Amino acid sequence: MKGTYDDIHKDLLRFACSIARHEQEAFDLMQDAWEKALHVKELSTWPYYKQKAWLYRVMKNALIDARRKQKRESSLSDFDEPVFIASGFSAFETTELLQALPTKQREIVFKRYWVGLSSNEIGAELNLPASTVRYQLAQAIQKLREQF
16 A cells, blocks of 8 residues: 555544444454455555545445444344233143144244243254244244134
8 A cells, every 4th residue: 555554544543433432343443444455456556545535435334334233133132022921821721822833933932931042042052043033933922822
């Protein structure tokens, strides 16, 4: 790259700190930008201002991607799972209700509400995505509610 590393490093750090929430996030953005710069061979032939602009854009895009990922993951949290409360039923009656479910759904309901595992933990045990676990859980609860 044209210009010295120290010149561009100071500018990148200042920019990263201005868009990031905290210093460590800023350092992560800078690291991502430098890693991507290693894969663009013609970058060293560009003028200094274009190099800097490219690195700024890479950091900004990385931050946008990270924010979108955080938002997507938080919207798919375990708090969105339907709730099943078998109040008023004896253990025998609850067991009978669960027997009406397909095996996989019964296992998911049991692990979620009796063992207390999250959809991510259940998915890891059953080799399923957490979103599939939540879908199966919702289907099972709908079937259980229809039996009431």
